[in-house]
Amino acid sequence: MARKRKGNPIHGWLVIDKPAGMTSTQVLARARWLLQAQKAGHGGTLDPLATGVLPIAFGEATKTVAYAMDGRKTYQFTLCWGEQRTTDDTEGTVIATHAHRPDGAAIEAALPRFTGVIDQTPPPFSAIKVDGERAYDLAREGIAVILEPRPVRIDRFVLIGQADADHAEFRVDCGKGTYVRALARDLALALGTVAHITVLRRLRVGRFTLDNAISLDDLTQRVQSAAIDHLLLPIETALDDIPALALSAPEAHRLKLGQSVTLLSRQDRDQLLGLGNGSGDGQGVAIAMCGSTPVALVRVEGAEIRPVRVLNL
Numbered sequence: 263m264a265r266k267r268k269g270n271p272i273h274g275w276l277v278i279d280k281p282a283g284m285t286s287t288q289v290l291a292r293a294r295w296l297l298q299a300q301k302a303g304h305g306g307t308l309d310p311l312a313t314g315v316l317p318i319a320f321g322e323a324t325k326t327v328a329y330a331m332d333g334r335k336t337y338q339f340t341l342c343w344g345e346q347r348t349t350d351d352t353e354g355t356v357i358a359t360h361a362h363r364p365d366g367a368a369i370e371a372a373l374p375r376f377t378g379v380i381d382q383t384p385p386p387f388s389a390i391k392v393d394g395e396r397a398y399d400l401a402r403e404g405i406a407v408i409l410e411p412r413p414v415r416i417d418r419f420v421l422i423g424q425a426d427a428d429h430a431e432f433r434v435d436c437g438k439g440t441y442v443r444a445l446a447r448d449l450a451l452a453l454g455t456v457a458h459i460t461v462l463r464r465l466r467v468g469r470f471t472l473d474n475a476i477s478l479d480d481l482t483q484r485v486q487s488a489a490i491d492h493l494l495l496p497i498e499t500a501l502d503d504i505p506a507l508a509l510s511a512p513e514a515h516r517l518k519l520g521q522s523v524t525l526l527s528r529q530d531r532d533q534l535l536g537l538g539n540g541s542g543d544g545q546g547v548a549i550a551m552c553g554s555t556p557v558a559l560v561r562v563e564g565a566e567i568r569p570v571r572v573l574n575l
Contacts, residue, residue, distance in 0.1 A: 269300035273321035273575060274494030275330075279475040280308050280316040280464075292478055293318050296485045305330030305500065306467055309443070311351050314464035315475055323497045325559065325571040330500035331438060333468020334417065338433045339459050341446045346456035350385050350443035354458070362455040363427045372452050373419050376445060381411040385443050414440040429460070469502045470495075497573065498549055498556050505548045507560070507567065514552035517560065522568045 276297075280289050286307045294302040303324040305317035314337075319327050343363050347354035364372075415437035423431040434442065443459055450457035465472055474495060476484070484493065498506075513523045550557040550567065555575055560567040 269294075270298050271321060272297055272299045272494070273323055274319075274497055275305075275323050275470070275499050276318045276320065276481075276494055277470045277474040277476065278316045278318055278481070279472060279477045280313055281478065282313050283310060285310050286316055289316055289478065290318055293481060294320075296478075296481055303327050305470070306335070306464075308464060309351065309353075309462065311353055311459070312462040312464060315467050315470055315472060316464075317467055317470040317500070319500070320494070322573045322575055323500070325573060326497060326500040329504065330468055330470070333470075333500070333503070334435060334437060334466070335440070335464060335468075336433065336435050336466040337442050338422070338431070338461075338463045338465055339442055339446065340429055340431045340461040341450070341457045342460045343428055343430070343450065343455055343457045345458055346447070346450075347458040349458075350447045351459040351462070358456050360455040362453075364453040364455060366421065366424055368453055369421050369430060369449075372449060373421065375452060376419050376449060377416045379413050379415050382414045382441065382444050382448070383411045384441050385447070412439065414438075416440065416445070419445070433465075469499055496556075497575075498551075501549045501556075501559075504559075505546075507548050507550050509550050509552050509557060511552060514550065514557045517550055517558045517567075517569045518572055518574075520569055520572065522563075522566045524566050 276293060278289055278293055280286065284292075286304050290302055290304045293299075297320070299320045301321050301324055303319050305319060305327050308314065308316055317330050319330070344360055345356050346358040346360075347356055416434060417437070418433070418435040420433050421430060422433050425431070432446075434440075434445065436442075436445075442462060446457055446459050476493065481493070509517070509523065516523050546562050547570065548560050548562060548567070550560045550569075556573050557575075558569040558573055559571040561570050
């Protein structure tokens with residue numbers, strides 16, 4: 263018999279405004295402990311230096327974490343010209359300096375080169391695995407880490423201010439897998455200088471924004487006063503870009519048993535055609551709903567839907 267998991271069976275999303283100086287794993291552990299939750303995971307790692315939106319999934323919401331991480335992200339960061347550091351942020355040691363300070367016109371002229379789909383080489387201090395080891399662990403041991411360039415999508419990259427000649431502030435909208443530290447590093451090199459990030463704040467992950475967020479201190483106070491009823495967001499919050507299919511109770515029951523469901527109505531067939539990621543072949547992923555309750559993540563195969571991840575609610 264499987265051992266019963268300790269803690270409360272909490273299901274849904276909580277958005278933490280991550281403080282600087284903590285890892286995402288530490289924030290996750292703290293939130294899980296405060297809510298005494300059985301199971302939790304986070305939707306996208308932030309560097310210890312970084313602050314801002316850290317979505318945390320509890321219970322069955324952990325089955326939707328991958329979809330949250332696929333969502334578009336928005337960051338705001340401050341770049342300091344003239345010093346390159348091992349980590350591309352203030353936590354590293356200085357490895358190069360340069361006297362050149364680009365002006366606003368030069369910066370604006372360079373930014374279009376970093377929009378659209380671009381090739382980006384991740385920083386050595388990253389969570390990417392190299393021969394089974396995290397790149398940042400190897401880098402901290404002084405081992406040379408060589409990471410291959412990979413395509414990332416930058417939807418918007420704008421200069422929003424310059425406090426002085428040494429600093430510039432930016433906002434970027436980007437897709438999955440983008441390293442803002444690498445973006446800052448490459449922009450500086452393109453401008454004939456070096457730089458590193460001093461402030462990094464994530465403003466959005468998909469539908470999760472700072473408007474939804476709560477600090478760890480506020481969460482602690484809410485838990486102590488038992489005022490946490492309205493903190494959790496629904497599981498389907500992370501699935502905003504995924505179509506929803508309405509099922510009857512018998513159909514939902516079949517899915518929960520791992521069985522496929524055939525949808526024969528014209529309305530259902532027309533909806534299925536829209537789930538093929540633009541290909542029209544009916545192949546795609548949707549969220550099956552029974553009333554207001556999410557039942558399962560499903561894959562569309564022809565006129566049938568098959569369960570991918572059943573949500574036990």
